Amino acid sequence: MMTFFTENSSDILLKTWEHFYISMIALALGVIIAVPIGILLSKSKFISKIVLSITSVLQTVPSLALLAIMIPLFGVGKVPAVIALCIYSLLPILNNTFIGMRSVNANTKGAGVAMGMTTIQSVLLVELPLAFPVIMSGIRLSAVYVISWATLASYIGAGGLGDFIFNGLNLYKPELIIGGAIIVTLLALLADFLLSKLEKWVTPKGLRIEGGRAS
């Protein structure tokens, strides 16, 4: 097992980096697409039902099949992999953005409107900051998903840690499979940890204070 890590150390670093940036680009695109849509959806109950059911259906398409579908559309390589992973990351982020925006206390929102906020001001000054913790947990969930699914992206030639696992399968070398899996898991845990730090950091200070009253 250790020989796997020592013999392939340079290769491991390269593949890990590849794996990481494919996942992060997919995730970033997912955030850029899903958060604004989630905000818009929270303003309309009817459309939100339609859109959320469409994204849930997309989520049920087997990941390998989705990657395979990408080949006739975008060819092989990193681009189709990123697109497929991005589609996967949409639902948790979209869902959490929608729920987060919806769960903002109606009195708080109402007070904002009564003070004379426009809809945009209400979203930017009140709803979004208060929904941030929920949105961030959606992003964390997506990050873990995307990193583990990016393993399959090697199947359509995107590279990444999946290469070790598929090689291991083809050459019947269990240490390649296990080694690749361990690194993917570690990467997912690391991403989750970093994002949880980010989540703490972006949570408005007033929300972190619990009850502790000043005397």
Place this chain on the structure above:
Amino acid sequence: MLKIENLTKIYRGGKVAVDKLNLDIQEGEFIAFIGTSGSGKTTALRMINRMVEPTSGKITLDGKDLTKMNAVTLRRSIGYVIQQIGLMPHMTIRDNITLVQKLLKWSKEKKDETASRLIELVNLPQSYLDFYPAQLSGGQQQRIGVLRALAANQDIILMDEPFGALDPITRDTLQDLIKDIQQRLNKTIIFVTHDMDEAIKLADRIAIMHEGKLIQFDTPDNILAAPANDFVKEFIGSHRLIQQKPNVKTVDEVMIKPISITIEKSLDEAIRLMVEKRVDTLFVTDGDNRLQGYLDVESFTGARKTKRSVSECYEKDVFYVKTGSKLQDSVRRILKRNLKNIPVVDDENRLVGLVTRANIVDIVYDTIWGDEEPMVSSEEQNGSEGSKELIGG
């Protein structure tokens, strides 16, 4: 100033929430909308800042038709306080107070100045400006809620059961505070409540609503003296009508002369005065006889060795009533706060009299036993406390 004509709100489904409401509100008036739930009082209030759009009718402010104004601009010019407080949990107290100013794009200096000036108004320390709402108690939060409605110099303030969720003592304090602010800053306040005591205490005029219709709109005294119909009578409650009947007494009729001391005197002089007049409380005044605070036996404990003058050890927190206020209110306040006595001041805060528990016993005695010679002694009145209380002579 604010004129409401034929204001009607019919919700989808045909429920008439407010039916042809007509009101004429003067500048600086304190108006209470009162009624049972579902009477349309909140809907009527929310139509003024267009949180609810009227079905028909007109609201004009100094001749301007509010229903034709931009709703956002209108809301920024009218203060609004709600029962659930609705402070922004992610903003500091400073940002919460100056929220409307921020929307109006006032400069930072002006906002900071307003925040520190206003927080004084509700007796909270400056350090609270950097706190978050979660660090404050409910009563403190609602004080901030009130300030938020004042920050951009709004002339009209709408309040939707603002003190409904607070405990009785806090509510009482805030009621006094809001009445004081309203009179000092000459604001027009329209207030929704279902608590008749609150309405009587605060309002200049009360609008009693029932099933969307205005039943009676008059001063508290007139409503108590002449309820428009049985509904109003029932709503006010028989106990208040009885209370109201005997000749309404004001504090001026019963108050006695207080013993006061000016602020620059020494403690020795204060003690000598107390012994001489046989009282346990001295009211501290400045050279103009303006009430500054009080000095009682407790203020001396331990202080005598280190402090020499009255100004060093008198209590600044003193509850008082204005001349001309109803005796009933003063009694309620003495009992609620467990005060021994309450000083009476005139409009310029000059000490003019004192109402003590002994006075009140006299009055109760008078009303019950009429003209018989009252056998009032302080032992009777303070029997439960077991000590002889000597107040104000």
